[in-house]
Amino acid sequence: MGWSPRSAATALGLLGLACADDGPVAQTSTSTDSGSESAGSETFATATSTSESESDSGTDEAEPIPEQIERSVLVLLDGVPLQGAIVIQGGTGVVVHTDADGRALALIDTTIQGALVLMASDERARTKASEILVNDASEIVFELESIEPGDNEAYEFNPAGVPENPGTTAECGHCHQAFKDQWFGSPHRRSASNPVVQDIYAGVATALADQATCEAAGGQWWVGVVPGSDQLAPRCYIGTGALPDLNEACGDLAACDGVATSFGACADCHAPAIDGVVGGRDLHDAIGASFEGGVHCDLCHKVESIDLDGPAGVAGRLRLHRPVEPSPSPSVGPWKPLAFGPYADVPNPRMGASPRQHFLTAEFCSGCHQHDQAALVPGASLDLARWPDGVFPAHSTYEEWRAGPFFEIAPCSSCHMPADPTLGNGADLTADKLPMQGVALGWLRPPGATREHTWVGPRTPASGMLQLAAAIFIDKAVADGTLTTQITVRNAGAGHAIPTGEPLRSLVLFVQARCDGEVLTAIDGDVIPEFGGWLDRKPGPEDWSVWPGAAIGDVVRVVTEDGWVDYEGFGPFGDGSFDVTQKGLPRLRVVGQSRVISVNGDQVSFDVPLPVGDVAYRGRDGYFEAGEPLAAAAVAGAPGFGFARVLADENGMTMVPHHRAVDVVSDNRILPQQEWTSTHVFAASCVDPVVDAVLLHRPYPVALARERGWDDAQQIMVEVSK
Amino acid sequence: MRRWCWVFVLLGAAGCSDSGGGSETAAESGETVASGESESDSESGAREDLPGDLPSDPSSDLPTEEPRPELRSPAEAEDLDPDPDVVRVALTAAPLAYEIGGELVEGWAYNGQIPGPTIRVERGDTLTVEFHNGLDSATTIHWHGLHVPFAMDGVTWQGQAVGPGEDFEYSFEIDQAGTYWYHPHVDTDRQVDLGLYGVIVAEDPADPVPDRELVVVFDSWDEFSFDSDDESDHHGLDGTVIEWTANGLIDPVFPAAAGERIRVRAVNVANAGYMALSWPLLRHIGGDQGLLAELSEPESVVLAPSDRMDGEWLIGAGFDVIGLPYSLLGAPAVADERRLFEVQVDAPGAAPVGLELPFDGAEPTPDPGWTDVLYVFHGDPHTGYWTINGELFPDITIESLPLGEWAIVELRNVSQSAHPFHLHGHGFEILSVDGVAPEFRRLEDTFDVAPYSIVRIGVLADNPGDWMAHCHILPHVDGGMMTVLRVE
Structure with a gap:
């Protein structure tokens, strides 16, 4: 002492x-x-x-x-x-x-x-x-004093603020500037304002910004709601959308905006901070901070508890508690401050902090990152033989984690909220301010206690999370002029399946082999499944010289169907409930491919004759051949493989947005610390060919991205040559 | 070091902050009591009685101005073998009550001193250690950084610990030069923390000889452990160091003379504490596996737990050796810097020129791009679990490397904490950190993998055995972050 x-x-x-x-x-x-x-x-x-x-x-x-x-x-x-x-x-x-x-x-x-x-x-x-x-x-x-019970629908959420503007004490970011800046760059901030979300919600293509472009793409130039505002303006309505799909007799002659009565609970997670009553809200009700801020500070820190039995969102699993006590002082707003958080040493009455453990748990994240869904489209239904509970897993990140090796070891925040070494606490405490520690500035917390509010993942490419998630191992052998290579993709870094979350995502593996710069011809082996995208698909023995819409340079890839891929996936796809046919992933094998060199109407000519096979896919160059390697292309049938949860709608259309889905037809995503090995065979012209393998993360299916004009840039997760 | 147990506290009362038993006082037990702050006649600082310079009136609350203690290298182990190519030493692990910053602590020590005796050998020597376990717990000695045969590695994976009262003879040839250390590999978190560690100096006869050497062991004192599921703690990471000691002393003085060339061999034996070591005109000459490929003159050198660094002091005037705040987040910490010790020069003069050290200037080996073995680190402070490839030791998957193969091991850190990865039985070369190759060849046996980074290393698998591979933040080992890399 x-x-x-x-x-x-x-x-x-x-x-x-x-x-x-x-x-x-x-x-x-x-x-x-x-x-x-x-x-x-x-x-x-x-x-x-x-x-x-x-x-x-x-x-x-x-x-x-x-x-x-x-x-x-x-x-x-x-x-x-x-x-x-x-x-x-x-x-x-x-x-x-x-x-x-x-x-x-x-x-x-x-x-x-x-x-x-x-x-x-x-x-x-x-x-x-x-x-x-x-x-x-x-x-x-x-x-x-006990916090008075009940959620106050008259409470108005405080905004977070914006970077480079300290704002006022009405904004959380005024005192928590680092958190504000981190959050601002996060996907949570964009949960409502993300144009992709709004496009899927209303059945719109925001990128098709004029009538001519819209109509040329097959869309309707109708007046509808401008997201984030109460304004109406002409927009391009095209394809599926939650509002037109979930509301009968809606969207045929005019936009559903303002007419629809069924909203699919999208807002419960995508715009959870719409003031007023929770649940049953139209995503178009998100205006101002609830649109621009998406999932923001005051929303999360008003979550009082988690009800795991409830549906996803603020009307179910996330139990909000907005303060009901009148303010003791005009200086702190109309209601007595109340904020829930992980730590017990926050006594600032401006915060009104009360500790909650759920901020450190995966259960909190499950509030929106676990969504089991019934058939939502009127008249549609699930196959109860496949989904006896009447719901299918649309988003199952939480349950994937629970079923994996990191359950009770590393919750979501241990990866997705990195520790911030630059700050001593969440109130921007730095070393020069240590003498000022107190009620306002808080106190120095140990390293690791202050977490970045970045929620790093695939939507924050600079974080490198995708590169940490997957690994590729290559084995190869040459015999009798034939190269046989096995490519193993391992989910090495993620605590959930890869890909996870939004089921429009997929991983695409490209494989090629070279001898002294010469690309070898694939003669057998696994290929990229159909969810890798195709522009046209023709089973044999149709006329494979006719390809409406084909362009010079298109590639037609021919495969054989060889039964089903037996994999161990999530839920019934891995627990023995489904047999290999019910797992729904056809095993396709390379036969060969030809390139379109001329087009005459629907009739095309190829550089080499198309080989005989079971199915032909018309597509575009893959990763290795394309001049723009990160632009998603239709590559089904190319040497490689792929991993996705494939949702299907009532009509059997696959890779559909989850609000339309009635089935998960296949789900071969790679679970934590699991791996999948594909085999590829090439005609070798040298003793020791080089094998190239690249795994890409694809955010949206090619067809949907093309329809809506989305930026569908893929990201390289891992690239290995051996 | 955490406060596993305070026997009693000088000038006042205190208790155990992190209990580990041992309520017996040093006086009652008759154990050896060492005083770090009050040097005894022996170089080790061990004492046979309670410190005589303690205030006679414990009730006195008045602070006194006490002279700062003098920093000396730990006493060296006596070579019991006259053969010039054989070094034979005797080590006994036993309880020891000792003093840190005015507090008496009941710990464990080798040969009654903390740090334990420095073992000095030359490259090519055979080292034989006659070890006696005088503890009431099983223990071992691991020779950190030395490429010893598996049976001599001091691990209990496929082996036995040395039981209480038992003896074991470790013997192996050392074909390495550099600064290494030894410590238990059983209940390591606790046993190292209690004081079981010492330094091994392996000299290369080809190296020029400095005027003097200082072996300095940095340990943390009052280190908080935040790994817990207590609902009310901060869920921070281990390793918040309240105080650092240098050879058991807080802020001592190292007397030097102008003109001296001193080789300082520094070791961080803290369980979880990081430091960024800094002094003016820092000359970094050696790392984990001996001399660097080139002289480096950085502002500071980060020592993760178990890291070593050799520096060269060209003494002209006095200076402070500073620990810049750094944490196991792999980055500077929000804290004040602290003086670790002072190099005191009474009569400043001209500094000498550096020794002509045989830096080889080797370039890094190119990274072939593929991976033979992948280790991915996960975990969380508030669960207290830390995994490699999702596995908690001892329920692990053993990866294998063929004997003699140059293998590529990739280390990925998907957690908030840095993890100093340590591989037993081998050194390894750093091929790249987040895709960037080092400027010169860099050989290590422990390398800090920063949060969210990817480090690729090359390992020449030339030593058969089941080699432990683990994070050297010892609470993380307790939390499961250890595996086995088999070379066969």
Whole structure:
């Protein structure tokens, strides 16, 4: 035990309650009732020492104080001693819990830079703080008050703010600038404003921005809702959409916008912060912050609990609690501040923080990243023999994680919310501000406790998460002029299947072999499945010289059908429920391919005669041949393989948006730490050919992306040559 | 070092913050008591009685100005064999009560000193260690960084620990030069933390000889452990170091004279604490596996747990050796820098020129691009579990390499914490970090894999055995982050 450099007189609380950037907040004071409008006055008025007479400590400034002192603490909840309350000193991480009498003995570390503050916290109340007077050993009493139950539909969510604008204290980002900036670049921020989401919702192609382009593509130039606004404007309505699909007699002659009554609960996850009643909301109700902010700070931190039995979203699994108590002060808005978060040492009354463990769990994420869905299109139904519960897994990231090796080991946030080494806490505490630690700025937390609010993944390419997720291993052997290579793709880094989430995603594996720069001809082996995309598909023995719409340079790939691929996938695709035919992935094998060199009407000529096979796919160059290797192309039948959850609608169309789906026809996505090996055979012209293998992440099916004009850039996950 | 147990605290009372038994006081037990801050006559700093320079009145609350302790290299182990090509030493692990910063701690030590005796050999020597376990727990000695035969590696995978009261003779030839260390590989988190560690100096007769050497072992004291499922903690990562010690001393003084050329051999034996070591005109000459390919003069050198670095001091004037804040997030930490010790020069003068060290300037081996073995790291502080390829030791998949093969191992970190990857029985070459090859060939036995990064290493699998491969953040080993790489 030693001596603190802090004198007794300086071992006092720093009670400023605004952000550190708001000027001189470090008021050295013991005042607990300043009479100002500071919300802090209430906190400190109710967390009182039984003796405040020595508010200036009454000691000589030069008098040293011990590095550690003891304080008796009493915690009351609504006036009754509270057992099990958390008592914690800011900046130490050391916790004690109150006993049956509501009491605890706290050891205070006086060497902490900044304010010495003790806090009492419990899930039923907002956390409160009390400054520690070094020379006042009387018992510290915390008078916690129960949070009034009920969700307040009159509450209006606070906006997060935007980067490079500190905004006002009405915005969360005013004090949490780093979190705000991180969130702003995240997919959560774009959950409602993402044009792809809006296109699928309304049956629109936003990219087809004029009537001529729209109609040339087969669309209808109708007046409809401009997403994120209450404005109407002409837009291009084309193809499927949640509103036209889920509302009968809708979308045939005019847009469904404003007419539809069935909204598919899309808004419950994509725009969960629409003010007012939760559930049953039209995504077009998302205007302003609920559109621009998507899943934002005040929404997540109003989630009071998780109901795993409920459907996805704020009307089910995510239980919102917007405060019902009127504000104690006009300075903090019309309602008494309330924010749920993972930590117990947030006593700022501007926050009204109450601790919740679910912020550190995968269950919180399951609120939207687990979506089991019934048939939503009127008149459609599921095959109950395949889906006896009446629902199929549309999004199953949470359950994939639960079934894998990282369940109870590494929850979602352990990968998708990286630790932020630059900050000492979520209030932007940096080393130069350590002396200012206190109620406003918080205290230094240990490395790893401050997580980036980036939610890194495939939509944040710079994060490199896709590159961490998959690995490729190559084995090869040459015999009798034939190269046989086996390509193993392993889900090495993801805690869920790859791909996961939105079932429009797929992984496409391209394989080629070379001898001294000469590309070898594939003569057998696995190919990219149909979900790799095709422009036209013809089973034999149709006339394969006729290909309407073909263009010079198109590639026609011929394959044989050789039974079914037996894989172990998610749920019934891996637990024995489905046999190999029910797993629904035809095994296709390379026969050969030809390139279109001339077109005469529907009649085409090839560079070499098409070989005989079971099915021919017209497509485009694959990764190795294409000049724009990351533009998604129709590549079904090319040497390689692929991984996807394939949803089908009532008409048997595959790779459809999940709101239309009535079945998962196949699901060979790779589960965590699992792998799949494909085999490829080439005619070898050298002793040691080089094998190239590239795995791409494709965000949308080719046909849908082409229809809507989406930016469908693929990302390279891993690229290996051997 | 965490506070596994405080026997008692000078000048006041305290208790166990992270209990590990051992409520017996040093005086009651009759154990050896060492004082780091008050040097004894022996170089090791071990003492046979309670420190005599403690305040006689424990109730006195007045601070006193005590002289700063002097930093010395740990005492070296006596070579019991006259053969110049054989080094035979005796090591006994036994309890030891010792002092850190005014607190008496009940720990464990080799030969009654912490750090344990430095073992000095020359490249080509045979080292034989007569080990006696004087503890009430089983233990072993692992020779960190040395390419020893599997049976001598001090692991219990397919082997037995040395039981209480038992003896074991370790013997192997050392065909390496550099700075290495030894420590238990049983209950490692606790046994190393209690004080069981020492340094091995393997000299290369071809190297020029400095005027002096300083062997300095950095350990963390008051290190918080945040790996817990306590609902109210911060769920941060282990390794928040409250204080660092240098050979058991807090902020000591190292006297030097102008004109001296001193080789400093630094080892970080902390369980989880990282440091960025810095001093003016830093000359980094050696790493895990001996001399670097080229002299490096960085602002600082990060020492992850178990890392070593050799530096060269060309003494002109005094300076401070600083630990810049750095955390196991693989980045500078939000904290204040701290002085680890001071190099004190009473009469400043001209600094000498550096020794002509035989840097070979070797370029890195090209990365062929494919992967033979992939290790991916995951985990989370608030579960306390840390995995390699989704597996928790000892329920692991053994990857194999053919004996004699140059193999490519890829290390991926998909977690928030950095992981200093350590491979037993072999050194390895860094081929690339996030796709970038090092400027010069870099040989390691432990390499820090930063969060969300990919490190590719080349391993010459020339030592048959089942080699442990693990993170050297010891709480992560406790949490499962260890596997076996078989060479056969």
